[in-house]
Amino acid sequence: MAILSTFAALATLRCGILSNRHVRIVRPKGSRMVASNGHREETSDRDRFNAMEHRNWEHGFESYHQWFGPLTRQPIPALLAHADFPPSADGGEGGRTVRLLDVGTGPGFVLSAAIDNALSTDAKRQSFQLTGLDISKNFLSLAEKRIRSQLQREQWHSEKIMVDFVEGTAELLPFSAEIFDSIVCNFGILHFFNPEAFLRESYRVLRPGGKVSFTAWAPPTRTEGFRIALESIAEAGNPNVEGMPDGPYFFDFGNPEHAMKVLRSIGFENAASVELCEMKWFNVKDGDTLHDILLKGTSRTREILLGQSPEEASAVKSLMIKKYDSITDGGRMPLSMPAIVSSGKKPFS
16 A cells, blocks of 8 residues: 555644654654545556655655755746745734645755745734645655754744644645645646545635645746657667556646636636746756756656667667757756646635
8 A cells, every 4th residue: 555654633733743742744644545535546557656656755855855956946936826825914913824735845855945934924923834735754854954054044933833744645735624725736736646635625625715726837838848758768779668657637637728727627726827938947067957857757657768678778878868958958958847836715605
């Protein structure tokens, strides 16, 4: 069974407190293996897909952090703004705790930015409860170290920040209903077997008036790094690798119309999608590096690259280098990697 440990409702998760009381790894006290519609959603396709994602992220977390980090941090200001974090409406009135959930937290980039935003707010009496969820223990450990270090640097200003880390799956969120004000997901939706289930779960755990926002890559015709890889595999290798688990089309939510249609079908209002067309992959300087990043720091692309025969693998890599040089003028221009930010609001009634 590849669906990883999930936990009881957040209200009951008050254990595993670390030495810094503001940053906690939440330990399991139960499991939630039934989806919000009351039916079990366990199929061999789901299990194999989730096993692939877990295996590759436990392996590739450092490469993702190093090479994708400078790129995937770029949409975070827009991601948080579309989730209305920190909230723009009720300021610091009454000292209410504002709760944000970061699904697929990875190295903790979004949580780090959320802390900066929270500490810069003028709401003196407002406190913030931030939660990062991921299927990868290695990612959670990396994120916990990042956030602990950040709050230690801000120790004189961080009393109003509490951060929990939870190992669990986005499609069966281990939290009670209507407890979060904002939910964000930075490129994680691309790695879920059932993205719609994640959005249904987000709707369930959001408070009325709360917002969800998520990022996805634009189609490969516009994301040059992915176009180089996919075209090279199709032209010089084998795109239909044996044993590759079935899953949703990787670029589904790079289509704004699709993203908004799904959000509306679940019940979200004010559904919107915007393209961040200025995003560039500045730290990739040659085609050989691009190949190695996709081999070591991705999931599905890694599986396809690993599934090539030795001859196919060599040909794919050579063609990727050639295409990279052509598109970037020999590395003089960065790869264009636009993303789509989509969002919706849970209605009050």
